[in-house]
Structure formats: C-alpha cells, structure tokens
Amino acid sequence: VVEGPAGTDDPEALTIAEIEGVPFAGIQFTGERWALADVQLLPPILPSKVVGIGRNYAAHASELGNQVPSAPLLFLKPPTTVIGPGAPIRLPVDSKQVEHEAELAVVIGGKGARAVSREKAMESVFGYTCANDVTARDQQRADIQFTRAKGYDSFCPIGPWIETDLKYADVGVQALVNDEVKQDGRTKDMIFDVPTLVSYVSHVMTLLPGDVILTGTPSGVGPIVAGDSVSVRIEGLGTLTNPVANRA
Amino acid sequence: VVEGPAGTDDPEALTIAEIEGVPFAGIQFTGERWALADVQLLPPILPSKVVGIGRNYAAHASELGNQVPSAPLLFLKPPTTVIGPGAPIRLPVDSKQVEHEAELAVVIGGKGARAVSREKAMESVFGYTCANDVTARDQQRADIQFTRAKGYDSFCPIGPWIETDLKYADVGVQALVNDEVKQDGRTKDMIFDVPTLVSYVSHVMTLLPGDVILTGTPSGVGPIVAGDSVSVRIEGLGTLTNPVANRA
Incomplete structure (x- = not known):
C-alpha cells in the first residue's frame, strides 16, 4: 500500500x-x-488475461485512419507482456516503428465478472492503474490482427500501483516521452465508458480476479526509441515510467 | 496416462x-x-496462453476468401475458452454462425520457449492434443479482429489427452459433426510447419510450460448448432468429442 x-x-x-x-x-x-x-516496485498485478479495447477515443481512431467502432473492439495481449515500473520496454529487432499508447487500466476484483450488466459492472472492479499498450505500428498495419504487434514481451507496462478510489469517468490520461507531453486526453472522451466495457467483455469471456482491461488510448500516439524514457500519467493515480531499450 | x-x-x-x-x-x-x-477427463492442460495461427492451410484460406499469409498470422484465445472432452460448447446468443475448426494443438514443455531457432524448436515441445478452434464466423467478419469471435467461454475444447509421440509432420486432422466427416486434412499441407510456428511465436512472446499453439485448420469448416456432437479426430492421437448447447 x-x-x-x-x-x-x-x-x-x-x-x-x-x-x-x-x-x-x-x-x-x-x-x-x-x-x-x-x-523497486513490481507489476501491481499478474493478470491471467489482458483485454485491450481498440479505437475507444474518436480522435485516436481518426489519427490512424479508422472509423469509430459501433461496439467495443476487443483484442488480447498475452500475460507475458506485463512488466512493472522501471522495467525496460524491449524493442523487437524486426519493427521500425514501436509506439506508446497511454491508457487507463481497470483491474477486476475478487468476484470476477461473468455476463454482468452495465449497471452492476462496477461491483466487479477492484481498482485502476496506468498502462502503456506498447504497439509495433508497422506490424499492426501489416498483420491486420493486433496480436503480434502488441504481444512482445515487455509490451504492457502497468503500475505504479492500483488505486481503488478514482473518479474514473473523467480523469486526465497523458503519455510523456523524455518529459515531453505527447498524449493528453480525458477518460470522459471514451466512446464506450468503463462500466460498458466491463459488461461487454464479461459477456464474451469470464473475467477472473486480477484480470486487466485496457480502456483505449487518446490521440497523440508516437514512436519510442532506445534510450527514451516513457511515462503514463493519470490524474489522481500516479505516473508509470519505463526506459526503452533494444532487445538483448 | x-x-x-x-x-x-x-x-x-x-x-x-x-x-x-x-x-x-x-x-x-x-x-x-x-x-x-x-x-470424466478434464482438459489435459490449463495453458497460460493459447496462441492461434490463422490461414495455415491454403485450401482453408481460400474458402474464406483470404490470401495465404507470408508469415504466420497470430491470434490469441483467452485461457477461459479451454474446456475438456465431453464438456459442452456454449453458443453465444448474439451469433448466428458458430463454426468448428479442427486443429492439431502443440503443448509446450517444461523448459518453455524464448526466441528458439527452428532447428531447436522441437526441444521445447512436450506433446500434442486435439483442439477445436470454435469461431463465431459472423462476428469474425464483423470485427476483423478475431478476439471476440474466438474468445467465448468454452470455445477451445482440447483433449482427450496429450500424446508425446506423434509423427506431427503428416497426420490426418478431421472434424466430424454428428459422425459425418466435415474436415479431412493432413498436417503436411500446413503452410508453416510445427517447428517454424514454435520458433516464430517464441520470437514474439515467451512460451511458458503448458502453453498451447493451435496450428491452423484445414478446409471444410462449417456450422454447429445446439444438439450437435462435434469431434476432432487426429490420426495416431485420438478423438475429442463435445456436445453443442445454447448458452445458459
């Protein structure tokens, strides 16, 4: 604590x-x-699954040339992507364009969530943390499927801790690269809000205690390169900072 | 055993x-x-991740109107999809077209696999089992991303056991619906063979002991409906059979 x-x-x-x-x-x-x-803080949770939501901020969908989806667009990052604060994001050798994506992450609580209504969804939420949905943009474009581009070891920094009391409906979400603000959005601009996302995902797959939903990234995504320091800062929560390094 | x-x-x-x-x-x-x-057999393994390979048989890629990929096309099914032999595949209410996909599943052994070469890849394999990569085809088409369509609870029957000694390079892979053969392929027709897949995936994400790779499905995929019995039969391995039921 x-x-x-x-x-x-x-x-x-x-x-x-x-x-x-x-x-x-x-x-x-x-x-x-x-x-x-x-x-040295470790990842505040080791989730059995990390569910991502694509294109959940209109301005971000637009900057990548995509339409706003009519339902939440789900993808998965393997648990092996998860690292904690201060651990290096490792760049794969076969991508020329790895990018940061600052996101509010929702952590599911001890009762899990299976087919919960939007109205009851928040009873299944334990708290919130910062996440960086690191993405090899060139591979995402090439594969269409997001799995490889978002699935490399170290591509899901989370932390620095889990905040159980957050005004999730309207907080600032920022990405900073070497202390320069690159993304600066607010969760009120999500297309599908947190209760809607928890409910929707739980109707597809049972969410287990500690599972994490990444709620999408605001506009301003951009490249990170070896030697950079990248931070995700969420208002009322804290700052998650990771160095960027080439893969060993 | x-x-x-x-x-x-x-x-x-x-x-x-x-x-x-x-x-x-x-x-x-x-x-x-x-x-x-x-x-009553349970799933022979509870994997931390299930990595799927899309379009790994030319005739199947063609039947869905897709090109043969130039590299393995990765996707993930959440661990909550896994069920064992005899457990019901539950049809979600919002899909009108759920289909079977018979596949050879590779089970990673105790040393795991991280960035292994194709030549050494088989040292990381513990054995093989049958898998049914159940897919809501209408949702796969709608979402483009495969995650929702392939991610429902019960959408990854595996079993009936793990065979540690299998001539994986050329065995028959069949799907049967109510005892009628619907898919009838051979693993020699894979575009990317088992050692290539293990190596490729391990260069993206570290494979942990017990992780499963679904190696793709031959042509002949088709619908399953409540009341059906669907089997995946692999030559030299055995038969995995599951009833199909509506979601409770």
Whole structure:
C-alpha cells in the first residue's frame, strides 16, 4: 500500500506500507514502512488475461485512419507482456516503428465478472492503474490482427500501483516521452465508458480476479526509441515510467 | 496416462493409469487403473496462453476468401475458452454462425520457449492434443479482429489427452459433426510447419510450460448448432468429442 497525497508525482512524498495477505482476500498492515524511492516496485498485478479495447477515443481512431467502432473492439495481449515500473520496454529487432499508447487500466476484483450488466459492472472492479499498450505500428498495419504487434514481451507496462478510489469517468490520461507531453486526453472522451466495457467483455469471456482491461488510448500516439524514457500519467493515480531499450 | 493401441477410437480398448506428480517435473505411476469409459477427463492442460495461427492451410484460406499469409498470422484465445472432452460448447446468443475448426494443438514443455531457432524448436515441445478452434464466423467478419469471435467461454475444447509421440509432420486432422466427416486434412499441407510456428511465436512472446499453439485448420469448416456432437479426430492421437448447447 502506497501512502501519500493522492495523485502526486513526487516520490519523496510517498511511503510504502507493507501488507500481508492478498488484496482480494483482505489485507493486514504489518507496521513496516519504506520510502518509495528506496524500493523497486513490481507489476501491481499478474493478470491471467489482458483485454485491450481498440479505437475507444474518436480522435485516436481518426489519427490512424479508422472509423469509430459501433461496439467495443476487443483484442488480447498475452500475460507475458506485463512488466512493472522501471522495467525496460524491449524493442523487437524486426519493427521500425514501436509506439506508446497511454491508457487507463481497470483491474477486476475478487468476484470476477461473468455476463454482468452495465449497471452492476462496477461491483466487479477492484481498482485502476496506468498502462502503456506498447504497439509495433508497422506490424499492426501489416498483420491486420493486433496480436503480434502488441504481444512482445515487455509490451504492457502497468503500475505504479492500483488505486481503488478514482473518479474514473473523467480523469486526465497523458503519455510523456523524455518529459515531453505527447498524449493528453480525458477518460470522459471514451466512446464506450468503463462500466460498458466491463459488461461487454464479461459477456464474451469470464473475467477472473486480477484480470486487466485496457480502456483505449487518446490521440497523440508516437514512436519510442532506445534510450527514451516513457511515462503514463493519470490524474489522481500516479505516473508509470519505463526506459526503452533494444532487445538483448 | 492413457494406455492402449495408439490412435484408437475405441474407449473400450483404453485404460487410465493414475500418476503422481506433474508431467514437466517427472511422473510416477501409482499402480491404480480405471477403464476410460468410467472416468470424466478434464482438459489435459490449463495453458497460460493459447496462441492461434490463422490461414495455415491454403485450401482453408481460400474458402474464406483470404490470401495465404507470408508469415504466420497470430491470434490469441483467452485461457477461459479451454474446456475438456465431453464438456459442452456454449453458443453465444448474439451469433448466428458458430463454426468448428479442427486443429492439431502443440503443448509446450517444461523448459518453455524464448526466441528458439527452428532447428531447436522441437526441444521445447512436450506433446500434442486435439483442439477445436470454435469461431463465431459472423462476428469474425464483423470485427476483423478475431478476439471476440474466438474468445467465448468454452470455445477451445482440447483433449482427450496429450500424446508425446506423434509423427506431427503428416497426420490426418478431421472434424466430424454428428459422425459425418466435415474436415479431412493432413498436417503436411500446413503452410508453416510445427517447428517454424514454435520458433516464430517464441520470437514474439515467451512460451511458458503448458502453453498451447493451435496450428491452423484445414478446409471444410462449417456450422454447429445446439444438439450437435462435434469431434476432432487426429490420426495416431485420438478423438475429442463435445456436445453443442445454447448458452445458459
């Protein structure tokens, strides 16, 4: 558990409170505390599946030359894409155009979600985290299917933690490359909102505890190259930062 | 462990030998045995990911009006699609055209596979099983992305067991609906063979022990409806049979 002013970007202002147990089954504080700057955070969840939503912001659909979909457009990223804050995004050798996509990620809670209505969908949500839906744009264009382009190891940084209390319906979602703002959207501009997405996905596939839905990216996607530092910053949540490196 | 004549379709001829331990860490026989007809088999593996290969038989690509791809075309089915022999395939209410796709499934072994060469790829394979890559064809056409159409709970029957010794390069792969043969292909007609697929996928995403690759379907795909019984039969391996039912 991270404690400090909500949504701060100042690691100095934050401390980590050690817990016992797992979030979905109740947690207890041990009393131990560390400064955030002194620890290496791991991915805040290891999901059994990561469900992505394509073209969920009109301006982003438009910048890639796509129509706005009439229903949520689903894709999957394999669990092996997931990395935590500070871990390197590794660029595959056979792509010349890897891009960032800043997204609000929804984390499913302990009851999971199977065929839940839009009205009851939020009862299945545990919290929210930042995600970077890293995409090899040239391969996405070539394959049509998104799987390879979005499926490389390290192509789904999430973190830095799970915020259980977020005004998800209208928060700012930004991507920064080397501290320069590249994407700057708001979740109120989603075509399909969070309850609609949870409900829709849960009617196709049962969502298990800890599963993650990436809710789509606003406009402004662009390239990242080795040596860059890329951040996803969500208002009221925090900032997820990852270095970019060539694949070993 | 199932014992009996290789590839038989006669459950009377087969017995189950009980084991202790897990396949990737060494197994021991307990000495207990049952008739296959007296047990309910579960999925022989619960994979962390199921990687599908699209259009890997020229005649099937052609029957859906698609070109033969120049590289393996990857997609993912969520682990929640996996069911075992005898479990019902549940038809979603919002598809009017659910189809069978008989496939040879490759099961990755205990060492996993990360960026393995084609020459070393088979060292990462534990064995083979039958799979039915059930697909809502109308939704596949509508979405372009395959995820929803192939992602419903129960849309990946696998089994009846894992055969560790199979002449994978040239075996018959059939689909039968109510005992009528609908698909009848041979793995030698794959565009990309098994070692090529394992190598290719492993260069994108790390394959973990137990992960499954569906190697594509031959021509002859067609509809299944509630009340049908659909089987995938692979020469030298066995037969996977599932009833078809409406979603509850």
